[in-house]
Amino acid sequence: MAHALEPQAKTLAEATSDAPYGVIGDLDPRIRIVMACLFAIVTVALATIPALISALSTSIGLLLLSRLPIRRTLKRMAMMDSFIIFMLVLLPFSMPGEAMFTVFGFPASWQGLWKAIEIALTANAVILSLMVLVGTMEPVTLGHALHKLRCPEVLVHLLMFTIRYIEVLREEYLRLRSAMKIRGFRPSTNWHTYRSFGYLVGMMLVRAIERSERILGAMKCRGFSGRLMLLQDFCMTRRDYVFAVLFSLVCISLLMLDFL
Amino acid sequence: MTILKLEDIHFAYPGHAPVLDGASLQLEAGQRLSIAGPNGAGKSTLFHIALGLQAPSAGRVTVFGKERRVEVDFHEVRRRIGLVFQDPDDQLFCPTVAEDIAFGPLNLGRSKAEALAIVDKVLTDLSLMHLRDRITHKLSGGEKRLVTLATVLAMEPEALLLDEPTNALDTENETRLLDILLGLPQAILLVSHAPAFREALAPDSLELRNGRLV
Known part of the structure; x- marks a missing residue:
């Protein structure tokens, strides 16, 4: 915070x-x-x-x-x-x-x-x-x-990945958002707006899934076997x-x- | 010794025309080879097939003299051949640089102390010690690229596959990357759109055209 x-x-x-x-x-x-x-x-x-x-x-x-x-x-x-x-x-x-x-x-x-x-x-x-x-x-x-307090590993990993990728996702959102803006998109209360925001969210989900697959590939290439090790003591x-x-x-x- | 041998590789993404249609290549120890080709020609796919991230619909992948077919076969391959991804954000997923570099060695069963020693050695070799405790998503594009190279070199691979390493790099960082790569003993297979970079690093060149390497 x-x-x-x-x-x-x-x-x-x-x-x-x-x-x-x-x-x-x-x-x-x-x-x-x-x-x-x-x-x-x-x-x-x-x-x-x-x-x-x-x-x-x-x-x-x-x-x-x-x-x-x-x-x-x-x-x-x-x-x-x-x-x-x-x-x-x-x-x-x-x-x-x-x-x-x-x-x-x-x-x-x-x-x-x-x-x-x-x-x-x-x-x-x-x-x-x-x-x-x-x-x-x-x-x-x-x-x-x-992690050191024995919090379940899955939850800690979830937190770590969130920390790492939230900024990437936000940048992706901002890029898409400005791409919409420069083509004259102004949100208002109509179907066009709802549909466009729907596309925006959908596109972000699709990209996030694709990115997660690429990340998994990169992790596999470095011998990932399901356990993350944390270094800090x-x-x-x-x-x-x-x-x-x-x-x-x-x-x-x-x-x-x-x-x- | 032949490090990597791809023979008659066929591959198509579901619902699309084939990307690779009988591609073959061979990489010898210490050799530097570059692959050129238009966008979407399947250059990245070729790398992914070589490391078992994607399975070809037909063809043979032989690495270090052994044919590799199933996931288990590729574990050794991934340890001995390092792949640098196109987008550094895909590769740097740990919060800090040191952790990211230590990730590979720890997976290979090194102890924490050994892993940290490797981190320091690799970073010193690449003169990147000042980035050691930085948070990965706060690095600049050029720094990210150099750190991804460090994460791969930490596994002490015998060959490097580089997927458009100069993407989004300025001239200064490109020169720096080139200097580092030229000083490495590993065999290198390079995909790049920059003709000058290809020429400087790997004059031996293949072109991927219509799913074949010529």
Whole structure:
């Protein structure tokens, strides 16, 4: 995600040794993934508003530590909110309870409002921590870290091929799109537009299939036998352990705050 | 020693007129041979048949003195003959240059350390060390081409098949590629539309016309 935030060309070596993301960027990618998952699980388990606010504060704290551009990161987080906004708005009306006010005869309940706030806090805390801890990784590093965490090989390969070819596909799309433009194509609401976009998507699929066949051929030529080997090694340093312990303590205190 | 011998190869894509109609060629160790021919004449297909990526409808493929028919026969062929594809994006599929070059040696059963040593050696030989940790899709066209050559050379092949290697290269990179290729000991079979490049690298020339090599 941060990759999209800052499109400067970074190499793998730079991304691992000289990370631009402050304290967070120096941590072992594996520990960042594990901690992000742990934090997500803990946050989802929380049920009280104070605990959830603390969880969101923890995420914001991580954001400050990471030196990500704050406004743009929060904006991206808000983009995720647009997916759940309808559910949040409708929740007070769909949950029975004490009436707060009525709109066109439909009562909005306090219980529904609190539920909506809970969900909004949970979602934002989780997505923000994910963006800070996992999103700051170079996608390639993410793939390697998942591999080292024993994520199913097929999924890791899928991720790696996506990383490698998404740009090629996008360029192909842009080429086709400009080829359409220079012949005066302007999208509007008619059959010609739908059909043309259909052709565009179809052509991209056909080309993608042909390319995948050529890639398989190239891999076979170099002795591919169904297994990809990944080269990168990670090593845990003391700082990683310290971070893991501290962050786990934060998670435990969040849970305790919730139960008290 | 004869490295590659194609005899009377016939091939047609389903629903099309035959592309290859009795093509034959022979490549000796250390020989440099170029093939010319119009677009769609079947030059790339010929390479794919030589490495078993496509099966001819008739004809014999003999590599290193053995006739090759089924997929298993070609495993050894692919190890000993390197093919550089027309589009570098087809060939460079690993995220980083080092991984891509190590892919072949790792498949051949080398250990990680050995593979990395090969990566460094090949890159040093081609003076490409500065690209080692770069991400493959962020390379320029010329860099991609040179890296694809490195990925093939890492397998230490005895012959190279080059499919239009100068495609989309500027003059400077073309000269550089030519210098590198001229310095290699391997036999080379070249397909290229650039007459000057053919002349410089492989003066022995065949032409693919109407599905036959003349």
